[in-house]
Amino acid sequence: MSELAFLSASEISRAFAQKKLSPVELTQALLARIEHLQPTLHAFIRIDGDAALDAARVAEREITAGRIRGPLHGVPIGLKDIIDVAGLPTTAHSRVLIDNIAKSDAVVTAKLRQAGAVILGKLSTHEFAIGGPSHDLPWPAARNPWNPDHHPGGSSSGSGAGLAGGLFPLALGSDTGGSVRNPASACGIVGLKPTYGLVSRRGVFPLSFTLDHIGPMTRNVADNALLLDCIAGHDPEDPGSAASQARHFGRELGLSVKGLRIGFIRHFHETDMPAHPEVTAALEIVERVLEAEGALVGTVKLPSLAEFSAVNRVILTSEAWAIHAKWLREQPENYGELARQRLMPGAFIPAGDYINAQRRRLTMIEAVNAALRKYDVLMCASSMDPASNIHDAVETARTYPRQARTPFNVTGHPALAMGAGFSSAGLPLSVQFIGRYFADATVLRVAAAFEQVTVWHMRRPPLG
């Protein structure tokens, strides 16, 4: 069973085509594993086993008849529970939306169905993708497969936990201040925040309109490119959707990084927010590995993390307040404490501060663009610490904001976080790569080059 649980989407697709494995067999095996591990990992809010098996049977008939839709046909996936699946509740892990049945599929859900993917169910999140690991919600917080006493990161917590735990090979998350890349870092998987506007947000419950991104989460880089291929594309009904024709995000996989110029933003983790020594050591190893592969690594200076973080916070809380004001006034008791505290500050931020944050944002975009004219890709820390103990609220509150992900929500550049080793306590360490607008394929190329010559992605968590 463990062998099936950790197959990649590419391996699954190949095994289906060779008739060595069937979609129904795989879905049944994963549903059994989910049932076994759900009491430990709490990755799911809702397991949709019957619908998943129905979809797997359809996929099996089509594949057997030679009508293969593509590389995700029959491949199981989990969706963060802010993404609409017609007929299922989209709860955002909140009592506020406990009876919110989606009338139609989100655009990304419809694209996955069209590709023949098998939707296993809806995954845990921080409440409304902002609340943090909470213990006063209708469902428990997800746990880290590498050590269930630890936080799996968030807000796409169930996505990260389920991938690392071998519950599914693919997942979708959302990223407004780092919520795809945080669980990718904490769980040692691959999470991409694509270029802003590359993936439609329609049918996904918003947190902050100008910062929200939907992103693919996987156990390896090639699968991440496959999933992005499926969900990317212009959506004329999403006002933030980019009129980009970017496609075939795996086209650069397998190319070496020889001669590629990589700008290392060292001040993020060295002086702005000094990282845990094991994180710093891991980043130095990443630098040496890429240099050994022929990349030309230089040093980049950007505005400080504190500046990026302030801009992100003002924009996020202002926009989130606009979404939640009515409910926070009328039914505050239906929110958990953390979400209530984090969603209300926007009520007290003047409109002028919001506009000034958006003005500062433009200069930050220019700063990152300038760095990316000199370098092909940037690299920096993702999380400054290994995952905190989830029972230690003080430590979780201290470490949660210690990260370098928000800069690229502010600027909209594609940014990928992935495992880059393990701490002495056996918890994943991570690195982040950033690229030019719509050069998501180049970001994936660098990540794949690092993955290819390292072994971290082959390690499995000590689960039963």
Add this chain to the structure above:
Amino acid sequence: MDEDLFRALVRAAGLERTFGKFPDDVRVAVEQALRTAGAIPVPENPTAEPWPPMRAGTGL
């Protein structure tokens, strides 16, 4: 913060009911907002444009 000013802000935000039920959470929110005030520099050029650019239909 001056308590009268605090109460006035809560009233202006329409959060009196919420404050009645969760006074500590509202205070935390106000404190967070106050910490943010002044963190964003005002551009020297008063005509500086914000992001996103006002370009219809083109996206990034």
